Amino acid sequence: MTKQDLKDCHTRITPYIHRTPVLTSRLLNEICGTSIFFKCENFQRMGAFKMRGAANAILQLTAAQQSKGVVTHSSGNFAQAISLAAKSLGVKAYIVMPSTAPQVKKDAVKGYGGEIIECPPTLQDRENTSMQIQKEKGAAFLHPSNDLDVILGQGTAALELLEDQQDLEYIFTPVGGGGLIAGTALAAHFFGTNCKVIGGEPFEVDDAYRSLQSGKIETNTSTNTIADGLKTQLGDINFPIIQKHVSEIIRVEEQEIVDAMKLIWERMKIIIEPSCAVPFAALLKDKERFQNKKIGIVLSGGNVDLNHLPF
Structure with a gap:
């Protein structure tokens, strides 16, 4: 760096x-x-602040990757950030959220155009569901915090x-x-x-x-x-x-x-x-x-x- x-x-x-x-x-x-x-x-x-990392991570993807969309797992702010950044850039966003996430955050994600996939509230379930969407849709996975572009x-x-x-x-x-x-x-x-x-x-x-x-x-x-x-x-x-x-x-x-x-x-x-x-x-x-x-x-x-x- x-x-x-x-x-x-x-x-x-x-x-x-x-x-x-x-x-x-x-x-x-x-x-x-x-x-x-x-x-x-x-x-x-x-x-x-998560809008910053979300925008950078999506902008660093190739056009081919962007065309297949992005996926992340988040209970709140990064979910909203990816949804809004993706919408601003014309990219489809799949958001894996634990079923226990606050309704106010789910509503915000939907408002920003993200497609929510709910899963049980464990990290393992979040990761497994994200991997499933990667396989099915070809979407690029963006980690909320452990990603250099983020x-x-x-x-x-x-x-x-x-x-x-x-x-x-x-x-x-x-x-x-x-x-x-x-x-x-x-x-x-x-x-x-x-x-x-x-x-x-x-x-x-x-x-x-x-x-x-x-x-x-x-x-x-x-x-x-x-x-x-x-x-x-x-x-x-x-x-x-x-x-x-x-x-x-x-x-x-x-x-x-x-x-x-x-x-x-x-x-x-x-x-x-x-x-x-x-x-x-x-x-x-x-x-x-x-x-x-x-x-x-x-x-x-x-x-x-x-x-x-x-x-």
Whole structure:
């Protein structure tokens, strides 16, 4: 991976994404004793950063591959991202979703033109169903986070953030499947100046934290967290990038996630989803360490089920 790869990716996807704003809050700066710059991917098309990786992955396919469509498995944001990116590019999208996925997310996928194939809510079922569609339709499989084109696309959010705020000392992101933090780490490495990347992760699904400790990809036995976007695990493509370029992962309790989410809703008047609040919760938890630092936080998305708010 080179600096140019990330630049080329950004140029490629620019017609299909929003350049999202960077917001600040005097009050939140005072609470944390830091200068925070929030990269608002909750204002991205389809409401999350995943539009970036989805657009790049589809654009990197050949015309012959695009003509047969794409398939992915996702319970939410990547499903919506692939559906919208595919629609924007005139490509058929098959979306494998667990039967337990929120109806609001299923409706969004349908609204963006994706064809939903439901399966039982296990990773094995998701993968098997995706493989079946690949065989039947000849569709290209796009992984939500363990795919280099997806990782590069996700990294463009931090690239833009560093263009707007060149002297950031830290960038915080949530950690789920690892695509966003791996892409962010590459952007910080190539475009930052001694800019460290820190992940926020719930204690309930702390597989990435344990993976960095053990040196191998760990899994979660249970996924009892309100941060529904962070229930997935790292992959063999993004994990080496994370090992090399991510400084640390800070774990947070469920209540800390709710408090951080509530604070952003109340003080900044913007909607973020629980997964998105995790990196800010990590900063709040450890704020003494980051006094007077310039910190970027990628607000990953705002796709909230308003019927099931945690507060």
